[in-house]
Amino acid sequence: MGALARLLSRRSDPGAGATATLPPRGRAPKDLLHASGMSTEQMRVAWIAVSWLLTYPDEEALARYPLVRQLAAELPEPVRGGLLRTIDLLSERDAVSVQEEYVDTFDTRRRGCLHLTYFSHGDTRRRGMALLRIKQDFRTAGLEIGSEELPDHLPVVLEFAAAHDAERGAKILRSNRPGVELLRLHLADISSPWHGTLIALCATLPPLDADDRAAVLKLAEEGPEDETVGLDGYGLDGDAGDMAGQTFASSGCGSDSAAPGPVPVDLLRGRPS
Numbered sequence: 210m211g212a213l214a215r216l217l218s219r220r221s222d223p224g225a226g227a228t229a230t231l232p233p234r235g236r237a238p239k240d241l242l243h244a245s246g247m248s249t250e251q252m253r254v255a256w257i258a259v260s261w262l263l264t265y266p267d268e269e270a271l272a273r274y275p276l277v278r279q280l281a282a283e284l285p286e287p288v289r290g291g292l293l294r295t296i297d298l299l300s301e302r303d304a305v306s307v308q309e310e311y312v313d314t315f316d317t318r319r320r321g322c323l324h325l326t327y328f329s330h331g332d333t334r335r336r337g338m339a340l341l342r343i344k345q346d347f348r349t350a351g352l353e354i355g356s357e358e359l360p361d362h363l364p365v366v367l368e369f370a371a372a373h374d375a376e377r378g379a380k381i382l383r384s385n386r387p388g389v390e391l392l393r394l395h396l397a398d399i400s401s402p403w404h405g406t407l408i409a410l411c412a413t414l415p416p417l418d419a420d421d422r423a424a425v426l427k428l429a430e431e432g433p434e435d436e437t438v439g440l441d442g443y444g445l446d447g448d449a450g451d452m453a454g455q456t457f458a459s460s461g462c463g464s465d466s467a468a469p470g471p472v473p474v475d476l477l478r479g480r481p482s
Contacts, residue, residue, distance in 0.1 A: 244416070254284060255413050256370045257280070257371035258284075261364075262403065262406045263367070265311060274296055278292075280292075281293050281296070287409070287412050289409075291412070295403055310401075323363040323364065324362055324363075328433055329388055339361070346369075351373075361385075366381050369381075382410075387417075387424035391428050392407055
């Protein structure tokens with residue numbers, strides 16, 4: 210039985226997983242930031258390593274793998290093991306086959322989508338507002354991105370958290386925790402070499418709470434929401450309207466026409482310090 214199948218089977222067994230340790234409600238943001246027990250520096254290193262491994266494996270990205278291996282060696286388990294497992298599996302392959310599998314995994318399968326708000330809001334008006342909130346977090350940290358770019362691409366969010374603002378970046382990840390978990394389960398189900406990167410990422414985040422688990426189950430059963438009505442007349446401001454319009458024009462998820470390439474926004478300016 211695959212990971213998703215086991216998850217769905219819990220619908221008929223409400224007690225399954227009930228003993229999991231959940232973070233207390235009402236924690237301050239800094240408490241949530243360190244709920245994994247890792248230091249801020251360790252999480253920054255982990256996030257940039259995951260970001261590099263989840264970036265389209267062009268020549269530049271592949272050249273970073275030895276550095277990712279070095280970074281992973283500094284981290285605690287299970288982060289270290291997850292990262293090294295992915296690097297070992299990818300390093301056994303030639304560049305072309307890695308690139309082909311990346312496109313098949315992340316650009317043509319909806320459950321392999323790397324755009325976080327697609328899981329939480331699907332193709333709906335609310336996704337435009339969620340994208341705007343992420344864009345505003347970037348702007349508050351002193352970063353501006355183009356109106357044609359989507360800021361919720363997971364490698365981009367991880368670079369932002371690692372190199373610019375750990376607290377705001379972690380908040381974005383926590384807000385989209387069910388989607389991250391569904392992606393982890395999906396990669397486990399298809400025996401993807403990138404599954405280890407999601408193990409590493411999830412180990413830096415607080416455990417799933419009851420609401421998160423319910424949201425993961427709903428996503429696994431029904432998929433993200435879909436909406437076919439237009440956006441006119443709903444009072445969106447300029448930025449929100451632009452973002453909402455982009456989600457309808459191209460979600461970047463599950464489309465056979467999706468083109469491979471680097472992440473949509475380049476935020477990194479060297480290793481985090």
